[in-house]
Amino acid sequence: MAALNPSDIINAGEHVFIKMPSDNVKCIVLKAGSSVSLGKFGTFKANDIIGHAWGNSYEIYDRDSKTRVYHPEGISEVEETANNNREIVDDPSSQKLTLDDIKALKSEGLKGELTGEEIVNKLKESHATFDKKTAYSQAKYLQKKGKKFHKVFTPIKPTAYSVNEYFYVKNPAKIRDIRMDTLSQLLSYSNVHSGCKLLVVDDTQGMIVSALAERMGGKGTILGLYDGDNPHYDIVKYMNFNQETLDTIKVLSWLRIHRPADEKTPDEMQDVTQLTGKDLEGYHRRLKAYNIVEESRKTLFEGNFDALIVASQYQPESILEKLLPYVAGSRPIIVYHGTKEALLETSTWMRKCPDLLAPQLTESWLRKSQVLPGRTHPEMSTWGTGGSLLTATKVIDQPVQAALTKRERLAMEKKNAEAKKLKRAREEAESAAPSPAPVVSAEDATNVAIEEEEVIMTTTITTTTSTSTIEPIDDDNESRSVKRVKQE
């Protein structure tokens, strides 16, 4: 049932994104009773929006910064006129209002005397050549002025999508350039769902951990391995997670996976009975910290993780080597990096690794378009890379008696037949006289073992000839079938 979640309304004390008419987004913590300043767009009272549902825009009006819900005009078809720019000269004197006049209008707007729309209308009326513009140009002019003078803001709820967009625009280096399309594909490939157990190495300041935790809905575990003293999962705080969800995120430092020499167990710590006051408090704090680390260690060593996700500044192979044993069979391994070149070596390593199936390197393209009646087209400036993903499936390799070419198969069958014959002869000899049997069987055993090894090596070599190319994600060809190598 779609019951009203606490996250469906704006709550006090939470992070909120405010989108302003200039399309800039500001991030604030909404304190009850405070006034929020939006610079040249005015100020509004936090209490006016606390408790409201998400999705509305608000207009600041009147002298004491009242807010009301703003209903934007519907986008209507723009009728083409016969106008063109033949006689339009780009001349600052086209606008009859002086800079001072406009400043005055602006301050009146801030005081609440005029609405944004009224200011824009005044500008339009004192524009000498406005009527000569084409209809599209007029619409564009009004929109541009509106971005400067409208006092409308939109609160945006922080979700993995909006938080990622905010940081991708404001500070992409912080999240290692991971863009929403790449991040969402990472979520799909990892098959993250409520109740699963994930092993993550996240150097994107917690962007990936936040997105995973959101999709797990408070059930399951994420174990984040980090470097140094602090995991630096800064982004988690923007998501406004409840305590249940935060509890699913566990962390463990690489340095503490095995107990370092200087770490004391509770037994080695000071004798409890002799402590009082502050010392006792200190002891309990240290004990609590120790227990948290012990629990994280236990989670790691239990293994059987449902996915391994690596987004690290370090060379991925070294991390994969250490962590692959902890992942269960038939589970995804995903490596993210800002550039695909960094993943090329890793993909070669993966192809040689017998525990990984079908590595695939992908990079995704995302293009923004302007959508307006009659003027829908891709935007003029495009985004750069959104990062690349290298995915594979963990499998349980086994020595398999498989020969893939006819010649190999016949050779193997012949050897198997001989082995069987010897075995039968041995059994008959056993039923007649038991003693000579052991010597003969030892030899056979060695022979059979060698044959198996030979066959296995052939198999492994043929497997790695399967191709894994870099392809744009809009292809659906992912043929990874084992190819037979013709040996002649």
Next chain:
Amino acid sequence: MSLATQHTFATYKKNNTIEEGDLVSKENVILIRIQADSEFCCKFGNYKHSDMIGLQYGTKLGSNTGRGFLFLLYPTPELWTLILPHRTQILYIADISLIMSFLDLKPGRVMIESGTGSGSFSHSIARTIAPGGHLFTFEYHQDRVAIATKEFEEHGLKDLVTIECRDVCKNGFGLENKADA
């Protein structure tokens, strides 16, 4: 053959071993249901289902004829999207994942989908909103509804998905105040 275990695409099994009645994907091609007496024959060899029972998911299994091997994988919505029989054009992972993020889908959400089609997107949604959420999906083509219903049932998604044969453009959804997306 009985659906003895609670086998579903929406989540993994606890012990990660193959038991009778489970669905198993061979690498890249087929979804098969394990039955004790069956055999699975393909160009990579012959495989007895009974050989598979008791193995961990992800195991590489050699063929009985000595020719070839295959990997036994757990079925996931992503694999299903790649191998399902197309009755209509389907959505692939790139679009599915971006839409799910844009709609803020997570466990407990209720969603409406119009145009079930071949059910590719539906499987991914069901996995993401489980447990506690629900997907109301609508399709106006009778036969596709029948096939999709059967698939949802076989894949253990019956409790998460309600499919209805309805033309929503003409007749609406028939739901009030229910959905989050």
